[in-house]
Amino acid sequence: xxxxxxxxxxxxxxxxxxxxxxxxxxxxxxxxxxxxxxxxxxxxxxxxxxxxxxxxxxxxxxxxxxxxxxxxxxxxxxxxxxxxxxxxxxxxxxxxxxxxxxxxxxxxxxxxxxxxxxxxxxxxxxxxxxxxxxxxxxxxxxxxxxxxxxxxxxxxxxxxxxxxxxxxxxxxxxxxxxxxxxxxxxxxxxxxxxxxxxxxxxxxxxxxxxxxxxxxxxxxxxxxxxxxxxxxxxxxxxxxxxxxxxxxxxxxxxxxxxxxxxxxxxxxxxxxxxxxxxxxxxxxxxxxxxxxxxxxxxxxxxxxxxxxxxxxxxxxxxxxxxxxxxxxxxxxxxxxxxxxxxxxxxxxxxxxxxxxxxxxxxxxxxxxxxxxxxxx
Amino acid sequence: xxxxxxxxxxxxxxxxxxxxxxxxxxxxxxxxxxxxxxxxxxxxxxxxxxxxxxxxxxxxxxxxxxxxxxxxxxxxxxxxxxxxxxxxxxxxxxxxxxxxxxxxxxxxxxxxxxxxxxxxxxxxxxxxxxxxxxxxx
Amino acid sequence: xxxxxxxxxxxxxxxxxxxxxxxxxxxxxxxxxxxxxxxxxxxxxxxxxxxxxxxxxxxxxxxxxxxxxxxxxxxxxxxxxxxxxxxxxxxxxxxxxxxxxxxxxxxxxxxxxxxxxxxxxxxxxxxxxxxxxxxxxxxxxxxxxxxxxxxxxxxxxxxxxxxxxxxxxxxxxxxxxxxxxxxxxxxxxxxxxxxxxxxxxxxxxxxxxxxxxxxxxxx
Ligand code: SF4
Numbered sequence: 005x006x007x008x009x010x011x012x013x014x015x016x017x018x019x020x021x022x023x024x025x026x027x028x029x030x031x032x033x034x035x036x037x038x039x040x041x042x043x044x045x046x047x048x049x050x051x052x053x054x055x056x057x058x059x060x061x062x063x064x065x066x067x068x069x070x071x072x073x074x075x076x077x078x079x080x081x082x083x084x085x086x087x088x089x090x091x092x093x094x095x096x097x098x099x100x101x102x103x104x105x106x107x108x109x110x111x112x113x114x115x116x117x118x119x120x121x122x123x124x125x126x127x128x129x130x131x132x133x134x135x136x137x138x139x140x141x142x143x144x145x146x147x148x149x150x151x152x153x154x155x156x157x158x159x160x161x162x163x164x165x166x167x168x169x170x171x172x173x174x175x176x177x178x179x180x181x182x183x184x185x186x187x188x189x190x191x192x193x194x195x196x197x198x199x200x201x202x203x204x205x206x207x208x209x210x211x212x213x214x215x216x217x218x219x220x221x222x223x224x225x226x227x228x229x230x231x232x233x234x235x236x237x238x239x240x241x242x243x244x245x246x247x248x249x250x251x252x253x254x255x256x257x258x259x260x261x262x263x264x265x266x267x268x269x270x271x272x273x274x275x276x277x278x279x280x281x282x283x284x285x286x287x288x289x290x291x292x293x294x295x296x297x298x299x300x301x302x303x304x305x306x307x308x309x310x311x312x313x314x315x316x317x318x319x320x321x322x323x324x325x326x327x328x329x330x331x332x333x334x335x336x337x338x339x340x341x342x343x344x345x346x347x348x349x350x351x352x353x354x355x356x357x358x359x360x361x362x363x364x365x366x367x368x369x370x371x372x373x374x375x376x377x378x379x380x
Numbered sequence: 381x382x383x384x385x386x387x388x389x390x391x392x393x394x395x396x397x398x399x400x401x402x403x404x405x406x407x408x409x410x411x412x413x414x415x416x417x418x419x420x421x422x423x424x425x426x427x428x429x430x431x432x433x434x435x436x437x438x439x440x441x442x443x444x445x446x447x448x449x450x451x452x453x454x455x456x457x458x459x460x461x462x463x464x465x466x467x468x469x470x471x472x473x474x475x476x477x478x479x480x481x482x483x484x485x486x487x488x489x490x491x492x493x494x495x496x497x498x499x500x501x502x503x504x505x506x507x508x509x510x511x512x513x514x515x516x517x
Numbered sequence: 518x519x520x521x522x523x524x525x526x527x528x529x530x531x532x533x534x535x536x537x538x539x540x541x542x543x544x545x546x547x548x549x550x551x552x553x554x555x556x557x558x559x560x561x562x563x564x565x566x567x568x569x570x571x572x573x574x575x576x577x578x579x580x581x582x583x584x585x586x587x588x589x590x591x592x593x594x595x596x597x598x599x600x601x602x603x604x605x606x607x608x609x610x611x612x613x614x615x616x617x618x619x620x621x622x623x624x625x626x627x628x629x630x631x632x633x634x635x636x637x638x639x640x641x642x643x644x645x646x647x648x649x650x651x652x653x654x655x656x657x658x659x660x661x662x663x664x665x666x667x668x669x670x671x672x673x674x675x676x677x678x679x680x681x682x683x684x685x686x687x688x689x690x691x692x693x694x695x696x697x698x699x700x701x702x703x704x705x706x707x708x709x710x711x712x713x714x715x716x717x718x719x720x721x722x723x724x725x726x727x728x729x730x731x732x733x734x735x736x
Contacts, residue, residue, distance in 0.1 A: 037497035039454040042473050045493075048425070049482040055423035181519075237688070238519065248689055260629040262610050281614060288524065288690040295427070302479075317690070318519045324528060330693070331611030332618040334529040337536055341619060344537045348544035355545060356552025363553070 026227065027066035040066075047228070050221045052243040064228045071226070072131040073138060074124060074165055075109035078158040079151050079185045079194055080141030084176035085111050087213035088220075104223060107135070110153065121154045128168050136226065137169035139197050142178040142185045146193030162200060171205040171232065172197060175219060180208035180239070181318035188322050198239065205232050208239035212315035215296050218244045238318070240290065249286035249312050252294035255279065268309065279306060283327035285314030400429050401438055408443075411487040412467055421488035436483070443468060443485075450494060456481075460491055520690040527697035535701035542708025547716060562731050569730025570723035577722045591656070594645040601639035605632050605678065629682070636679050643672050667710050673699035 030040060044062040048055060077085070089112070106112070107127035108120070115123055127135060139162065144150040148157030166172060174197040177183040185194035198206055209222055222241055225233045233241040250256065258264070258278040265273035266281055278284070286294075289312050293304040306312055311327070314320040324334025404424070411422040426436060444464035452458040456476045462469050469486040471493065518526075580592050606612060610626035617623035647668055650656045677699045681692040706712065729735065 031499075036454060036503075037499040038452065038493055041493045041497070042452075042454050042458060045471075045484065046473055046482040049427050049484075052428060054428075055425050055484060058423070248684075250689070251684070262626045262628045264610060280610065288521070288693060290688070318521045319525060320521075322525060323521075324525070329611065329614040329618075331615050332528075333532045333615070334525060335533055337532060337619045338621070340533050340536050341540055344540040345544055348541035349548065351541070352545040352548030353552065356548050359549060359553055 024070065025066065026068045026070060029070065047221075047224045050217055051225055051228075051233075061228050064230075065224075068227045068230075070105045071170075072127050072135040073104045073106050074127055074135055074169075075106065075112075075138040075140075076153075076158075076161060076165060077110060078139065078141030078143050078162070078179070079192065080176065080178050081184075082111055083213040084140040084219075085109070087211075087216050088175075104136075104227075107131075117154075124165075128165060132168040134170050135168065136223075137165050137172045138175055139172060139179045140175045142182050142194035142196060143200060144185070144192035144194050146191075150192045159200065162197065166201045166204055169204055171207065171226070172201060173207045173209060173219075173222060174198065174239075175209045176214060177210045177212045177315055177318075177320065180210040183212065184321055186321075187319070206239060207232055207235065207241060210240060210245075210316040210318075211291060212320070214316070215244070215292055215298065217296050218292060236290070240316075244292040244296070245290045245316065247290065249289045249291060249294050249306070250284075253286055253306055254294070255306060273309060279309075279311040281329055282311045283313075283325065283329055284311035285317070285320070285323065285326075285330060286312040287330060289314040289317050289320075291316040401435055401442075404429060404439060405442060408465075408468060408485060408487065412465070415467060415487050421486070423487075424485040426483040426485060440470065443470065452493070454493075458493070460494055520688060520694060524690045524694040524697070527694045527701065531698060531701050535704040539704040539707055543713070543716060546708055546713060547720075550717070550720060558731060560732075563733025564730045566727040566730045570725075570727035573726025573729075574719055574722045577725065590645075590649045590653075594642050594649060598639050598642035598646060601635045601642060602675065604635035605639070605675075608632060633679075633682060636675065636682070640672075640675055640679060643668070643675065663710055666706075667712055670699075670703045670706055671712070674703055 027040075035043075041058075041062065044065060045055070045058050047065070048058050048061050053061070075085075108124040110120055113120055113123065141151075141158075143158045143162055145159065148159055151158045153161060174180045178185060178194070179197050182190075182194050182196045182199075185192055186196070198208070207222055209219055211218070218241075221244065222233060225231075225241070225243075233243055236242050236245055250259070253259075255276060255278045258276070259280055263272065263275075263277040264281040265277045265279055267273065268282065280287075284306070286306065293312070294306070297304045297307070313326045314323060324332070328334070407424060411424070414420050414422070426439070446462035446464045446466065449461040450459070452460065457474045457478070459472045459474070460469060467487060467489065469488065469491050471484045471486055471491055472480055473482045475481045585592055604627065607616075607624075608627040609629075609632045613623050613626050650660055650664070650668075674696065677692070677696040680686060681689070681696045684692060686692070687695075703712075707715075
């Protein structure tokens, strides 16, 4: 039970044996085999895995043990939890949540005060080395008092909880890259989980908030394979963050043709043309919105006529403004241009006058060589 | 899900959009050939391919509707039907709110999820036995 | 520093520094040339300086027959490069937005495919220019370090722009950041190298015409 978890070998399935396998849990809840097959097929599709893997996913999920999950919320707005609980509305996705044991989440749990904290401590102790730690929100380093839970600073709580975690899932842009608290001038000295924890596998699931299916997809991947999904250079699962919004955007043909909406209500906007000129950050943003979409697949911001704000990228808040086109300078370059030109004219005139006087002086002191001089 | 009266963006699905429609149909043709030759079945996840609005519909329309249709009630509805090309099935899973959560093209003589599952049959037998109030033996 | 931070730096402070150096450098150098003045010509004027000067600015754009025969490769590749380069620079929609933000005016853009085609042409022309420079014996003799540096710094924005447009190799923020940085380096060295010909060519051509004009001879 205290066996060390080797993520690479898919042994997350060893977690908390007393909690039973997922297959047993589901059968007990009266979930039919057909329903389970649907669940597996959908999970595979959700994780962007080839359908040929569905049988092995089914097998792995069936035998998976329910892992203990501890969820810590630091400097955040609860939007990530909101997003996640929206994933709950659909029956299939909710199965993912039934398949974990969420032992601590101070917003969602019924217990409060000492009871809540006790639940966290017990879960940490019982599942030491095996539990999943989920974090949303950033951690203030300037003054530990800026954000505390039950009198414990965020930094201390994170360090303590990380020690016994098998892996950490940083949910939301605040936990992954510092997010809004980290935005200039960063009054609390906010940092991300990765800035503090160096010795644990960390999966970044950024977004403000992240797409619910992406959060559940990462959990499903853990359950299925007991390993980290393949990550990109800034720690995001490639299955969801492998392609930019721009590369999967259905408005791309308009971008290529040079057809842009100039304002939010012009002819171009009504025709659904590209939103680049309105500040779209799709070209530099990696996320699954364009294919996975939001609100149970209804649409995504660009489909609703609003440019992408780049919320799954570090420092998206400081990118020079949501409505400023990506190719525009972030600062006021016009003013710089004017001042530089004015200064240069002054300097140029000074230099010119100096050159002139130099020329005049040399003209003045210039002595003509005469024949006599040469004969001397 | 028709939204006749709501204002819609004038996005036309056309082959110029993602150019993924044709290759996909060819992939289905290959899979059907393989199924005929070797009996090997295959599944294509329609949601794994970037398609513009309307392109999925154009694939579905091309494949048409065949002889068999089935409605499943499994964690929300699912719909299975054979296309006008025998051996090519469309499996669509919905959630409780009738949103499509996954959609597959299956090349097989009958999709697995349609068949009664052994585990469910075991449960069924137990249930029937309980219902009749008789001993199993 | 993350790639997004790099991009933000390139769009912010980097651009500021490059603009200041570029504008100040160019203005000071042009003023220096103009303010140096010319010796008063005591001979009686036999024609107009101004009209002749303005005329040569245009006419000197067309190479004369003998010059063309002597160095046709240089001239053709040079022309192709310059013209092709202007299309992506001034007619790619994101670039127009840049100019609009800085100088407040904008104009219609060209479709991506057209811009792309001209970018490829200008890249090929630039490579041709370099090959010609290195294989032609006279040209090679005249080539110094600055020429090669200027070639490279002009080539970089083009090739990085091409890579960013097609999103080859790296992720998009890195590609954009590298493209911007290459432009910034170009702007910074601009006033201190032969790149100044962009502006001085007009002065030089005007003087050529004006001198002849004053004397009343054909230029
Ligand atoms: S709307 Fe945004 S993401 Fe879509 S094509 Fe235009 S710039 Fe790219």
